[in-house]
Amino acid sequence: STGVETFEFQAEARQLLQLMVHSIYSNKDIFLRELISNASDALDKLRLEAYTDKDLEVDTADLHIEVEVDRERRTLTVRDNGIGMSRDEVIILIGTIAKSGTAELLQKIRETKDAGGSQELIGQFGVGFYASFMVADKVTLLTRRAGESSATRWESDGGATYVVETVDDAPQGTSVTLHLRPEDQEDQLFDYTAEWKIREIVKRYSDFIAWPIRMTVEKTDDEGKTTSEIQTLNSMKALWARPRDEVKQDEYNEFYRHLSHDWTDPLETIHMRAEGTFEYESLLFIPSRAPYDLFMRNAKRGVQLYVKRVFIMDDCQELMPEYLRFVKGVVDAQDLSLNISREILQQDRHIQLMRRRLVRKVLSTVKDMQANHAERYQTFWQEFGRAVKEGLLGDFDNQNTILEISSFASTHDPEKLTTLAEYVARMKEGQTEIYYMTGESRSMIENSPHMEAFRAKGYEVLLLTDPVDEMWVDAVPNFDGKRFQSIAKGQVDLDTDEEKEQAGAEREQREKDFAELLSWLTGTLGEQVKEVRLSSRLTTSPACIVGDAEDITPTLEKMYRAMGQ
Ligand code: ADP
Numbered sequence: 022s023t024g025v026e027t028f029e030f031q032a033e034a035r036q037l038l039q040l041m042v043h044s045i046y047s048n049k050d051i052f053l054r055e056l057i058s059n060a061s062d063a064l065d066k067l068r069l070e071a072y073t074d075k076d077l078e079v080d081t082a083d084l085h086i087e088v089e090v091d092r093e094r095r096t097l098t099v100r101d102n103g104i105g106m107s108r109d110e111v112i113i114l115i116g117t118i119a120k121s122g123t124a125e126l127l128q129k130i131r132e133t134k135d136a137g138g139s140q141e142l143i144g145q146f147g148v149g150f151y152a153s154f155m156v157a158d159k160v161t162l163l164t165r166r167a168g169e170s171s172a173t174r175w176e177s178d179g180g181a182t183y184v185v186e187t188v189d190d191a192p193q194g195t196s197v198t199l200h201l202r203p204e205d206q207e208d209q210l211f212d213y214t215a216e217w218k219i220r221e222i223v224k225r226y227s228d229f230i231a232w233p234i235r236m237t238v239e240k241t242d243d244e245g246k247t248t249s250e251i252q253t254l255n256s257m258k259a260l261w262a263r264p265r266d267e268v269k270q271d272e273y274n275e276f277y278r279h280l281s282h283d284w285t286d287p288l289e290t291i292h293m294r295a296e297g298t299f300e301y302e303s304l305l306f307i308p309s310r311a312p313y314d315l316f317m318r319n320a321k322r323g324v325q326l327y328v329k330r331v332f333i334m335d336d337c338q339e340l341m342p343e344y345l346r347f348v349k350g351v352v353d354a355q356d357l358s359l360n361i362s363r364e365i366l367q368q369d370r371h372i373q374l375m376r377r378r379l380v381r382k383v384l385s386t387v388k389d390m391q392a393n394h395a396e397r398y399q400t401f402w403q404e405f406g407r408a409v410k411e412g413l414l415g416d417f418d419n420q421n422t423i424l425e426i427s428s429f430a431s432t433h434d435p436e437k438l439t440t441l442a443e444y445v446a447r448m449k450e451g452q453t454e455i456y457y458m459t460g461e462s463r464s465m466i467e468n469s470p471h472m473e474a475f476r477a478k479g480y481e482v483l484l485l486t487d488p489v490d491e492m493w494v495d496a497v498p499n500f501d502g503k504r505f506q507s508i509a510k511g512q513v514d515l516d517t518d519e520e521k522e523q524a525g526a527e528r529e530q531r532e533k534d535f536a537e538l539l540s541w542l543t544g545t546l547g548e549q550v551k552e553v554r555l556s557s558r559l560t561t562s563p564a565c566i567v568g569d570a571e572d573i574t575p576t577l578e579k580m581y582r583a584m585g586q
């Protein structure tokens with residue numbers, strides 16, 4: 022073995038560790054869930070690598086997870102014979118947090134901590150390996166990567182530093198040993214060396230893990246003789262493969278938390294099975310709140326691909342379009358090769374059919390929520406509406422469905438959003454278009470001079486304030502045969518024929534009266550405007566700037582500029 026080297030945790034990792042050590046998370050049991058989840062991932066990875074890399078010499082005959090307790094030494098060890106980590110991997114994967122947005126999230130956690138609201142944020146984050154430090158004052162990790170001969174020992178007390186040492190012999194895979202904090206005499210509930218406790222946590226959080234989780238248990242028979250035996254603690258049943266009516270919502274929720282690292286229950290659970298020539302099972306979830314990185318670049322999509330119960334990949338982009346990136350879940354296909362690559366996935370006709378069906382199912386679930394569970398739908402729209410509207414730009418097959426499930430702020434009711442169907446039902450006689458205006462905020466739009474004539478005449482106007490609104494209004498031709506018309510662009514005709522006749526005469530007269538002023542303004546403003554004309558749209562403001570029908574709006578102009586175009 023070589024000398025021991027000391028390293029400092031990356032700043033963000035140190036902050037997260039501090040939060041763990043001071044245990045702002047009230048549910049400490051989840052440390053075991055995190056370690057088992059990592060072990061399970063490591064076994065998945067090894068099996069996949071063994072399939073795809075024929076030169077890798079590993080024994081995959083008995084892949085499993087082991088939990089071992091030493092009551093005297095007060096240690097708890099979680100061991101797997103999975104992929105393991107190289108020395109460099111240990112330093113990068115365990116010593117740093119690579120997730121994007123970590124710094125922002127930690128900042129938010131600290132800010133809300135005093136307000137007692139940090140649990141939810143932490144839950145969104147998925148505390149992972151560091152959760153060990155909620156219950157341990159020292160953690161030792163020993164790991165050897167599949168295919169490598171030397172192993173690595175890592176140790177830390179959760180402070181600012183950790184030590185790393187290269188060691189000669191260790192079994193392939195990873196073992197994590199927690200040196201548990203001194204026993205809390207009062208609270209038997211937190212005795213993590215008790216067999217019943219471990220059994221309970223595994224059953225609650227990790228029952229569906231596809232690998233056996235084993236523990237050696239002592240048994241005393243009728244004659245008082247004690248023997249030990251190895252037991253498997255989990256049922257290993259893939260939840261998505263079980264018939265729907267046999268799965269309890271609690272089990273679905275737990276599986277969702279395992280997949281998503283979310284703390285709350287999902288808003289909707291969508292479990293379906295497709296039979297026929299191309300069979301697959303899928304279990305999808307709509308979360309009840311947006312993840313912190315929903316609008317960050319490279320945010321991951323939440324659907325995992327399995328083939329015949331074998332995990333193939335996370336973040337399977339081919340199965341869910343970007344605008345539904347918040348949907349979490351598992352799709353397990355029967356007839357794909359385990360060696361399938363992303364390139365092949367992109368071209369596979371079956372995958373495309375699957376995706377189309379999954380998307381339709383998610384959208385119809387939202388539609389059903391909208392029709393039958395108004396409150397849940399409102400939560401959904403508040404959390405994910407902005408992302409869903411992105412679909413209007415690319416998913417032409419479902420454009421109409423997306424319009425149907427969308428809600429918008431409108432001048433009709435300051436408190437409530439409206440659907441387009443509701444807008445259309447309220448349209449005034451003779452109105453043929455859906456009026457809208459885009460802008461940065463509701464109040465900005467409402468105070469805009471463009472609004473005056475519409476308000477005066479009692480026309481309802483949609484108030485679109487999301488950046489994506491600027492784009493889809495141009496991409497979507499109409500809803501229910503009614504065109505979308507910006508009240509800030511081109512000529513909007515609000516008058517009836519009679520009014521027009523009368524106005525025509527008045528207008529001629531007024532144009533004569535103002536001819537001198539108009540030509541003076543045109544000359545003075547010069548290059549800055551195309552034309553100065555009299556308007557019938559204003560009732561109280563003296564003047565306003567109007568875009569040409571084909572001009573881009575000021576907000577869009579800003580967006581393009583921000584994108585460097
Ligand atoms: P996450 O699992 O969300 O990536 P963790 O903090 O739980 O975050 O783990 C960090 C990384 O450390 C994992 O992504 C994985 O690469 C590595 N790791 C942790 N535990 C193991 C293990 N038992 N075997 C192999 N790699 C592991």
Ligand code: MG
Nearest residue numbers: 058059149150
């Ligand atoms: Mg993890």
